[in-house]
Amino acid sequence: MKRLRDLPIRMKLLALIALSSMLSLLVAGAVMVAYDLVIYKRNSIASAQTLGEMVGSISSAALAFGDRKAAVEYLGTLRARRDIQCAALYTANGQLFATYQRNPQSSCVFGAAQAAGASVVDDELLLYHGITERGERLGTVYLRANLDRTARALRYAAVVGAVLVGALLLGLFGSSLMRRSISQPLMEMAEVAQAVTQRRDYSLRAVKRSSDEIGQLTDAINQMLAQTERSAGELQRANERLLSEIMEHLHARDEVSALNATLEQRVTERTQQLEMSNKELQSFSYSVSHDLRTPLRAIEGFSSALLRNHASQLDGRGQDYLQRVRAATQRMSLLIDDLLSLARTTRAEMKRRDIDLSELAQKSARELQEAHPERQVNFIIEPELKADADPQLIRVVLDNLLGNAAKFSGKKPDARVEFGRTLHNGADTYFVRDNGVGFDMNYAGKLFGVFQRLHSSAEFEGTGIGLANVHRVIARHGGTIWADSEPGRGATFFFTLPNPSSGDVHAEDHPAGRGQP
Amino acid sequence: MPKIILLVEDNPDDEELTRMALEQSNIANQLVVAHDGVEALDYLFGTGPYAGQSAPALPTVVLLDLKLPRVDGLEVLQRIRKEERTRRLPVVILTSSKEEQDVLDSYGYGANSYIRKPVEFDKFFEATRQLGLYWLVLNEAPPPNGSH
Numbered sequence: 001m002k003r004l005r006d007l008p009i010r011m012k013l014l015a016l017i018a019l020s021s022m023l024s025l026l027v028a029g030a031v032m033v034a035y036d037l038v039i040y041k042r043n044s045i046a047s048a049q050t051l052g053e054m055v056g057s058i059s060s061a062a063l064a065f066g067d068r069k070a071a072v073e074y075l076g077t078l079r080a081r082r083d084i085q086c087a088a089l090y091t092a093n094g095q096l097f098a099t100y101q102r103n104p105q106s107s108c109v110f111g112a113a114q115a116a117g118a119s120v121v122d123d124e125l126l127l128y129h130g131i132t133e134r135g136e137r138l139g140t141v142y143l144r145a146n147l148d149r150t151a152r153a154l155r156y157a158a159v160v161g162a163v164l165v166g167a168l169l170l171g172l173f174g175s176s177l178m179r180r181s182i183s184q185p186l187m188e189m190a191e192v193a194q195a196v197t198q199r200r201d202y203s204l205r206a207v208k209r210s211s212d213e214i215g216q217l218t219d220a221i222n223q224m225l226a227q228t229e230r231s232a233g234e235l236q237r238a239n240e241r242l243l244s245e246i247m248e249h250l251h252a253r254d255e256v257s258a259l260n261a262t263l264e265q266r267v268t269e270r271t272q273q274l275e276m277s278n279k280e281l282q283s284f285s286y287s288v289s290h291d292l293r294t295p296l297r298a299i300e301g302f303s304s305a306l307l308r309n310h311a312s313q314l315d316g317r318g319q320d321y322l323q324r325v326r327a328a329t330q331r332m333s334l335l336i337d338d339l340l341s342l343a344r345t346t347r348a349e350m351k352r353r354d355i356d357l358s359e360l361a362q363k364s365a366r367e368l369q370e371a372h373p374e375r376q377v378n379f380i381i382e383p384e385l386k387a388d389a390d391p392q393l394i395r396v397v398l399d400n401l402l403g404n405a406a407k408f409s410g411k412k413p414d415a416r417v418e419f420g421r422t423l424h425n426g427a428d429t430y431f432v433r434d435n436g437v438g439f440d441m442n443y444a445g446k447l448f449g450v451f452q453r454l455h456s457s458a459e460f461e462g463t464g465i466g467l468a469n470v471h472r473v474i475a476r477h478g479g480t481i482w483a484d485s486e487p488g489r490g491a492t493f494f495f496t497l498p499n500p501s502s503g504d505v506h507a508e509d510h511p512a513g514r515g516q517p
Numbered sequence: 518m519p520k521i522i523l524l525v526e527d528n529p530d531d532e533e534l535t536r537m538a539l540e541q542s543n544i545a546n547q548l549v550v551a552h553d554g555v556e557a558l559d560y561l562f563g564t565g566p567y568a569g570q571s572a573p574a575l576p577t578v579v580l581l582d583l584k585l586p587r588v589d590g591l592e593v594l595q596r597i598r599k600e601e602r603t604r605r606l607p608v609v610i611l612t613s614s615k616e617e618q619d620v621l622d623s624y625g626y627g628a629n630s631y632i633r634k635p636v637e638f639d640k641f642f643e644a645t646r647q648l649g650l651y652w653l654v655l656n657e658a659p660p661p662n663g664s665h
Contacts, residue, residue, distance in 0.1 A: 286616060290584045293613040297636050298530035304638030305537060326638075333636035 010183040014175040021167045029160035052129030052141045063139045071098035086144040113140040202229035300329040338465035357385040364398045375410035382420035387497045393473045400466040401432040409436025435490040523576035525557040538645035554588025578652040583612040598627040605659040
């Protein structure tokens with residue numbers, strides 16, 4: 001069985017109303033019945049006495065005259081009263097004079113006359129009433145009336161029951177009214193709450209039907225819903241913003257990756273192109289290395305053979321021409337070597353490591369002295385100079401700078417070539433200084449260009465490629481190179497080799513400065 | 518038995534210069550010239566025009582150019598080193614280039630020496646002279662039927 005608290009409010013209210021009204025009706029009914037029974041008894045007694053007096057009054061003559069027939073007749077008029085079951089007249093000395101019995105079931109017992117008075121015994125009223133006339137007692141009237149209080153009480157009970165049923169019906173009616181004014185709004189609110197929960201539709205509102213507590217509750221719920229709707233709306237907007245931001249982000253990411261893919265493809269293509277042209281360059285250098293040298297060797301070799309084995313058949317001029325042919329082929333050979341070296345410094349992979357510049361410079365100087373024993377050059381090399389660089393490429397730099405210095409100072413009796421380190425604008429700067437012929441700074445801009453020469457071949461041999469090569473190597477190390485000179489007072493070449501890990505290198509092929517910075 | 522020099526050289530000028538240098542250095546050995554890789558291999562392995570005859574005597578030294586028509590010098594070198602008969606044959610690379618890769622490959626495939634032909638004839642002459650002297654006179658060649 002459902003517990004009371006789980007019953008719908010409507011039923012609770014109905015039960016409450018029914019219980020209270022039934023209780024009050026029952027109490028009221030009981031009190032009324034009790035009171036009525038008391039009054040009824042009193043009234044019955046009074047009515048019986050009046051009746052007794054009346055009977056006595058009309059029967060006094062019959063008593064006085066001993067006229068039994070008339071007395072019975074008079075008593076017979078009591079038939080009009082249904083409650084009177086038995087009646088009797090006694091003479092003054094207490095002799096039974098006449099009797100009346102309403103019906104045989106009345107089972108009247110007529111005993112001796114008793115003193116006047118009324119008594120109630122077993123729901124029956126017994127009345128003895130003295131008949132007097134002018135102070136003379138003529139006899140006694142006896143009446144026995146059926147009070148029938150049980151029936152009366154039952155009638156009352158029926159009335160109370162009917163009232164109870166009526167009250168109950170009224171209660172049901174009231175409950176249905178209440179249902180409309182209490183349960184209905186509550187149910188509606190419950191439905192709204194459920195709908196909101198299920199559909200997340202915060203725009204739903206409960207209908208307000210009254211201004212009572214339920215109305216206030218409806219208002220409160222609606223306010224809460226409005227608040228929630230606002231919050232949900234804000235949340236929704238925030239979500240949408242976030243979503244659109246995420247979408248934008250994803251879109252941007254896609255674009256970036258698409259761009260990256262394109263970029264990667266382009267890089268791959270360019271790399272392939274570069275690799276191709278690198279390969280072409282490589283096979284070109286290879287061909288140059290092999291094929292250009294072979295005819296040179298033939299020209300040189302046979303000119304030489306002519307001079308060696310057939311000199312007698314040539315005059316002095318012819319021999320001079322052949323010497324010129326030989327010299328030209330040797331210059332050509334040098335040119336090819338230098339060009340190949342330039343190509344190599346451009347394409348060779350850089351392998352930087354800690355190297356001892358002083359040691360490399362020493363080696364280079366030693367080789368120069370061996371190659372040109374005719375020069376009297378004093379090499380002064382500062383010891384312990386270290387750098388982070390590619391040793392093979394740096395050899396190209398040192399060979400060229402030291403070679404140039406020796407070449408341009410070699411004709412002096414006290415030729416001196418110096419290699420060392422100094423500070424320039426706070427940066428470690430290496431230098432190669434000579435006390436040779438120097439050059440005019442007006443032409444410093446041409447120093448590092450390919451095939452650019454500041455001296456004639458007759459004065460000093462050279463191809464005009466060496467410094468271009470040096471410049472390229474320094475540039476590939478992220479450094480700069482410049483020179484300072486004055487004709488007749490020697491020249492100084494400065495260069496830097498920034499440490500790649502210290503971050504002061506911009507790019508591998510950062511252009512090295514030309515002339516003085 | 519005269520010592521044979523096998524010169525593998527496609528350029529007639531270089532061939533003549535080498536011949537001249539050897540003659541003037543008084544190295545009077547028999548000079549066999551192969552003009553490309555195929556000829557060189559035919560001579561060494563008794564194939565092609567040399568087939569059918571008893572295999573020609575192995576040279577004392579092979580002077581091998583790298584840039585050759587048909588089969589190039591490096592491949593000739595590889596074949597020489599692969600065959601049991603020629604495995605220990607002294608091979609001197611005599612070429613125009615001194616490209617690092619060529620030098621590395623030559624030694625990698627088992628060349629005994631690498632000489633860059635100088636352009637200057639005096640130097641070329643000197644190089645050829647020293648070369649002949651070293652490989653034909655000073656150097657003790659591996660025994661022709663030597664086992665491992």
